[in-house]
Amino acid sequence: MWPSWLQVRWHFTELDVVDRAEHIARTNPLRSLIRRGRPRFTGRTDRIGDTATEFRRLTRRRLVIVGEPGMGKTTLAVLLVRELLDHPQSHDPVPVLVSMSGWHPVAESLYEWMSRRLAEDYPALRAGAFGPDAARSLVTQHRILPILDGLDELPAQTGPKIIVRLNEVATDPLVLTCRTAEYEAAVAAPGGDVLTAGAVIEPGPLMPADAAAYVTGCLPPRSRSDWRDLLAAVNGDRQTPVTRALSTPLALWLLRKVYVDTRTSPAELCDTSRFPTADSVIEHLLDHLVEALIRANPPGDGGDEHPFCPRRAWDPADAKRWLAFLAHHLTVIGSRDLAWWQLGRAATRRVALVAGSVAALVIGLVVGLYMMFTVGLANSLAVVPAALVFGSVVGLARSLTVGLGPSRPSPHQRCQHRHPPHSTPTPPADQNQPATLHFGGNLRGSRAITVEHVR
16 A cells, blocks of 8 residues: 655744845845744645745755754655656756765865766766766756755764855755754854855654554555554654654654554554663664565566566575675775675675685686687697686686785775775774664664674
8 A cells, every 4th residue: 555645844944054034035025124034935745846846936946954863854855856857847957866975075076076976876977979078067067956965974074064165156056955963063163154045944843643644544444453552642642652752754664664564563562561762662663674674575476566576585584684794894994885896895804715716716617618619629738727727826816815905995995986086085983883774864863774783
């Protein structure tokens, strides 16, 4: 059953992190005279068309989306991208959602960074038909609307420098997402500033009736009796652990994935002896998320299923172990970008040596057989041994390079793909902390959808 949209209401912030009203939107002169000239911006996620209209009314179409963890900042940005693409207006730039992880503003301007990211993330732009530098042309000719997601994911000292870079192109439209506290800190920091001509919006508190309506809309008709107690709690007393836990859009999404999509009764969540705090409810949902996603998405039968439908059944225990490995790898290299071509560096030296040795034998055998069939059996007695030796040397050299080299990439190596050589990489994460894979925004400021690496 397709779920209904959750009604998250957005409004212009009252925080002191905003440019002057006359730079943001046209204000009523009378309201300005009585000091009531703060711009108005109202929107709802279930009425994204109205939100897009409000965005287009901004003088320079510059918008900052702030909010607490799990309140749907990225979701609003994605919905805005879809709406702008589905209902474009004449001469509108194309909205492109880009994670801000990896931008080093001291080394790169917004145009330079966006050009590089477009070229990396959209390799089709490198086709000769588009010219020698299509990505940069799109950026400098204002054909792209940057939707910059996750200012809070960058180091604290980088935030003010990012805003300064964005203000260098003060007439360019853009959208920026950030947690509230981190954005306030970036604005107030030495050298910091507000985003020039940027409207700043934040979500209102999630209304109990809206949360209950969302959950009810996700349920099949015959299963609502199993949900009676939970729905009554969500729509009533906000002081119970389960209602405090289910106070963000992200938590409600977890509830839907773990209980609704798997057709499981949620009655246990109302047991305060088992779940005495909101954090214990969230931990329970996180612990069961991977298994629930696998159960709710069985393999397809080869028909016209979704292109991302699994082709085989996965063991949840295996999936958790693999995700833990990836989480540990990202933590060690100090990155949130999972690049498959760097996974070879995640292997231990022993695994790399064994894999390289096997590869050496395989390469030698393949080359030898190829030469045998090419030059003939009679002449192969002299050629095949040399081919075997050559293939083995090549394979073993690669094995030793990987296996005996640095067990983890150096900071300079980490920044070669995403950052120019002269940039300063983000310090690696503390290896004593649990490794985490981030599937969404952090929950309650300190929790994330995580998989802990068992060392």
